[in-house]
Amino acid sequence: MARLTRAALPRLDPAVRPPVTPGDASAGILHLGLGAFHRAHQAVFTEAAMAAAGGDWGIVAVAPRSRSVLDPLLEQDLLFSVLTLDGAETTARVCGALAGGLHAAGDPDAVARRIADPGIRVITLTVTEKAYRPDSPVMRLLTRGLAARGGAPVAVASCDNLSGNGARLRALVTAEIPADGLSFPGTMVDRIVPASTESTYAAAANLLGVEDRAAVAAEPFTQWVIEDDFAAGRPAWERAGAILTDDAAPYERMKLRALNGVHSALAYLGALAGAPTIDRALALPGMRETMERFIEQDIAPTLQPPPGTTVESYGQSVLHRFANPALGHRTLQVAMDGTQKLPQRLLGTIADRRAAGACPRYGALVLAAWMRFVRGSADDGSPLPLDDPLADRIRATPNLLELDGVFPPGFAGDDELRAQIAHWARDLERHGVAATLKALP
Ligand SMILES: NC(=O)c1ccc[n+]([C@@H]2O[C@H](COP(=O)([O-])OP(=O)(O)OC[C@H]3O[C@@H](n4cnc5c(N)ncnc54)[C@H](O)[C@@H]3O)[C@@H](O)[C@H]2O)c1
Numbered sequence: 001m002a003r004l005t006r007a008a009l010p011r012l013d014p015a016v017r018p019p020v021t022p023g024d025a026s027a028g029i030l031h032l033g034l035g036a037f038h039r040a041h042q043a044v045f046t047e048a049a050m051a052a053a054g055g056d057w058g059i060v061a062v063a064p065r066s067r068s069v070l071d072p073l074l075e076q077d078l079l080f081s082v083l084t085l086d087g088a089e090t091t092a093r094v095c096g097a098l099a100g101g102l103h104a105a106g107d108p109d110a111v112a113r114r115i116a117d118p119g120i121r122v123i124t125l126t127v128t129e130k131a132y133r134p135d136s137p138v139m140r141l142l143t144r145g146l147a148a149r150g151g152a153p154v155a156v157a158s159c160d161n162l163s164g165n166g167a168r169l170r171a172l173v174t175a176e177i178p179a180d181g182l183s184f185p186g187t188m189v190d191r192i193v194p195a196s197t198e199s200t201y202a203a204a205a206n207l208l209g210v211e212d213r214a215a216v217a218a219e220p221f222t223q224w225v226i227e228d229d230f231a232a233g234r235p236a237w238e239r240a241g242a243i244l245t246d247d248a249a250p251y252e253r254m255k256l257r258a259l260n261g262v263h264s265a266l267a268y269l270g271a272l273a274g275a276p277t278i279d280r281a282l283a284l285p286g287m288r289e290t291m292e293r294f295i296e297q298d299i300a301p302t303l304q305p306p307p308g309t310t311v312e313s314y315g316q317s318v319l320h321r322f323a324n325p326a327l328g329h330r331t332l333q334v335a336m337d338g339t340q341k342l343p344q345r346l347l348g349t350i351a352d353r354r355a356a357g358a359c360p361r362y363g364a365l366v367l368a369a370w371m372r373f374v375r376g377s378a379d380d381g382s383p384l385p386l387d388d389p390l391a392d393r394i395r396a397t398p399n400l401l402e403l404d405g406v407f408p409p410g411f412a413g414d415d416e417l418r419a420q421i422a423h424w425a426r427d428l429e430r431h432g433v434a435a436t437l438k439a440l441p
Pocket residue numbers: 032033034035036037038062063064065066126127128129130131136138159160161162189190191192193194195
């Protein structure tokens with residue numbers, strides 16, 4: 001089968017052809033982290049913004065470590081398709097937003113030069129939670145390139161699932177270099193985009209009629225809330241449906257706690273019970289009711305939702321999205337890097353409830369599930385992988401609440417919280433997840 005390339009575009013069904021193609025626009029954005037999410041989210045918003053309002057906002061995408069996505073993209077003239085998985089129906093669209101591709105590990109100087117290029121006016125990042133450290137190679141490369149801009153303005157926008165992602169990135173960068181010309185808009189990003197598999201590529205080939213080894217598949221829902229603080233202009237993302245705001249914090253907090261917190265809960269409880277995917281975890285008897293109580297009793301009291309929404313209705317929409325059987329989102333994918341994810345997804349909820357004098361029953365259950373998960377055995381005794389940058393420290397720490405830099409300092413000495421976690425740990429040990437949930441009143 002022929003490959004997806006510029007030359008193949010005229011042969012494609014007009015409904016799947018991209019509204020812009022690489023090279024139509026000069027590069028204005030540099031993106032660090034050429035993963036699945038960027039391709040199905042920011043690239044799609046940017047392409048739609050360029051199609052609606054023009055502008056030189058082509059994206060130079062940087063693969064920080066592996067070339068496994070970059071090479072197929074280079075072979076395909078930077079074209080890739082986004083499949084939308086809506087229950088039984090799958091549709092495809094080719095995206096033409098990319099204007100270049102670079103490999104940071106192989107040629108860091110080329111990446112630093114491009115970051116320093118004044119034609120780049122927006123830099124976005126999806127480099128996973130664990131990269132937000134002063135000593136991470138991608139942060140060093142970013143500050144090196146920014147320092148070489150000589151004050152030429154640029155906005156640097158984190159699109160990772162972190163609380164206060166803009167402020168966090170600002171603190172990391174400005175600890176090393178002056179803030180002249182730089183802005184750090186915060187963002188809330190949302191679209192479930194599981195890792196691509198051979199069946200993603202097979203579905204893409206089937207829908208496009210050409211082979212696409214850089215295809216991604218995602219749910220229909222997509223949302224991007226962006227603080228409108230761009231030092232050197234931006235694409236007309238609002239024309240693509242993005243919400244531009246002064247303050248993304250209420251959106252971000254609700255999403256991290258009521259979506260990502262519940263996602264992680266399903267991942268740990270589900271993986272222990274042998275559920276391979278999030279939708280299968282949610283379908284376990286008693287799981288949906290448990291997640292509803294987690295949202296209503298523990299999470300909702302800690303949130304001030306954005307105007308026009310309630311946490312309960314948001315939570316119901318999230319559970320509906322998680323139930324999409326076509327996504328095949330692996331519990332083990334969501335479960336990875338727990339020490340990097342739990343602080344913003346769960347520990348803030350627990351800390352806020354403890355400060356209000358309440359003991360978050362379901363939050364404690366999720367913590368007990370994570371603690372059991374990282375010990376490496378599912379309820380049926382089968383092995384579970386521990387994919388976490390702090391894996392060695394986890395293995396060497398008998399009381400996980402004492403894991404420095406992960407848990408708030410008060411947790412280890414909080415007798416009521418410890419007793420609640422120990423209660424769940426005993427139930428999970430004696431009965432397993434499935435029986436524990438089924439027995440809940
Ligand atoms: N996939 C989703 O559903 C989704 C939704 C919302 C937000 N996000 C955010 O996007 C991030 C990436 O998700 P994805 O689906 O693209 O994952 P992915 O595994 O497809 O891609 C991750 C990217 O980050 C890079 N990376 C990984 N570890 C790194 C490190 N230590 N330093 C520098 N770069 C590193 C990888 O090289 C790759 O380019 C998530 O961690 C999350 O913060 C993802």
